[in-house]
Amino acid sequence: MVRSRIVLSTAGEDHLTVSSAEGDSLASAPLAQVTFSERIGSAPRRLVFPDGSVFETDEHEAIALLEGDTPASRLHAWEAFHPRLAVVILAGIAGVWALWRYGLDIMVAGAIAVTPAALFGAMDAGTIQAIDATMASPSKLSEAERTRIQGIFDDLVATLPPGSIRKGQTYSLGFRSIPAVGPNAFAMPGGSIIMTDAFARKFPKDDVIAGVLGHEIGHVVEDHGLEQVYRSLGIYVLVALMAGDTGPILEDILLEGNLLLSLSFSREKELEADAFGVELLRDAGYNPVGLADFFRELIEMVGDDNGFRATHPSSSDRVQRIEELIEAQ
């Protein structure tokens, strides 16, 4: 490093010359060919000449004059610590809210739209294989039972509006004996729905079966499974991109927050599936009260109240919502 001075001559084309204390020329070039480093904070500015020489200085005002008005200099002006920053902060808060409320949903919908059709089937096949390998055995329900339930299922699927079946989704009902999960029915993104023997035995009424199957079909139609996955991923990516360096403790808190958010999202989706089920039942000719009856029986069997750490809303809430929906019809 050598102490030097820089001179701008404006005779004809603007020209910059760096010379040593003794007056020797160290570097020289037209102003247009000199690269200015971004102005950031109070860090020294660096001017890079075509031959690789670097001139470094703290004389910010002078260099700002040389540099003139550029996007970089305007950015620096905006970053100055000034009451005007309050506007920026408000814009930030508004932006976060908008992104949360709308942006995330748009991103998730886009991701689902571009998910290859083949993937839906593959997810179902893989999940069913895994369940069969680990905790399920073939159903022990009678042929007659299965036919009856299949009939209800086929009624419901037939009632679905044509546009609601996505390419790659095929609705199919499977029966398994899965003692580990008790009376249960669950749906996979590709349209495969499994009902356990215990469920068929404990809740034999047509309307109740229709209610729960309708609810599960609702999960498939609205892509809840994939939504959950993409949403969680989306939040993680956005937080990682924008939180910057928040420190070790906060990273853990933010990730735990992501988990709590996805639980709340999951409860919302359960209520949506209930609402879908009620409509589908009515359209297919079953009594939507069946779904409410299911939750009433559930309250008697295992009690109520789940709290904010649960994936499902409390059964009493669900009964209430369903009855409101039925009345509104």
Add this chain to the structure above:
Amino acid sequence: MPATPPSLPPSQQTPVPIEFRGDTREWFGIWIVNFVLSIITIGIYSAWAKVRQKKYFYQHTYVGGRNFDYHATGIQILIGRLIVIAGLVVFTVISAIPVLAIFAFLAFLFAVPWLVVRSLLFNARMSSWSNVRFGFFGSYGRAAKITILYPLLAALTLYLAAPFADRARRRFIVDNHTLGKTTFFFDAPISKFYIAALAAVGWVLVVGAVLGFAIVQSGVLDGLFASLEGIDSPPPQAEIGITIATYAALFVVFAPAGALYYAMARNIVFNHSTLGGIHAFRSTVPPLGYVWIVITNAIVIVGSLFMLLPWAQIRKAKFLAAHTEMLVGGSLDEFVGTMQDERNAIGDAYSDIEGLDLDIGI
């Protein structure tokens, strides 16, 4: 490139302070504009924001009056981030298919050393001090050992041998970095790492016991145990109590232990690292002081809804810089002069490195 072990006695080294000249008000403006522009562009600007943040912290850090600089462009960071996001998405979706999940995991596992090397290479080449670029020469093989093999072995010993894995990782990183053509070197007795690990574990045990005692005494868990005996679900107070207890545990037991280990390990690395065999470093970060800084920072950040995050970042940077110095063998000007001669001789081929900059939680 073999690392050069130290060859100059400490008495012939001059201490040169490391200063961080960043200012909270200055940085706050940059940070908030970064954040808002990132939000408005749904994360795309975050690549440029990252460059600006690194430039701010690098250019305001001085060793002997000369500062660092960061040379990556927003486009390079953006491309790297898009690649990482694409990889994450593919990985998540394939993992949703149970049979393929295991293959996805294995593919990811064997990609990690490659990702680590590319990232370290990119970051080194894009960083400079006194206008001389850093370099990185680590190999995939060694990276695989320290990211996969050693942690696996450590786990097999129930983490009793974990300090060995940590030391190996730090040696890999330091030994393979250069400043210009001058190599770094690090080696320290394993006992120091064990002391640091014991301090962290000790903290967890002692503070954890105290916290556990306090929780039991407060009766928060009584409701939970009562409910486990009956069929009633836990009352809301117990739920909230459990959540508070979890965060308390995180804040008071685990995070400080992590910070303790970080400070002590940092001291070990700096105090046993050399550059070109004749320059050394010294880090005198007080572990408990560092824990205090980190914990109070977190409280302030959360309490201010992240508005005071810039203050916390500057505070930590100043604290660490204040406790770090370089011990230069001979004159700093001579050292810089030599490096610049070397650089002119090999030519500046560093500007278009294709590199990945990994910063998404890997």
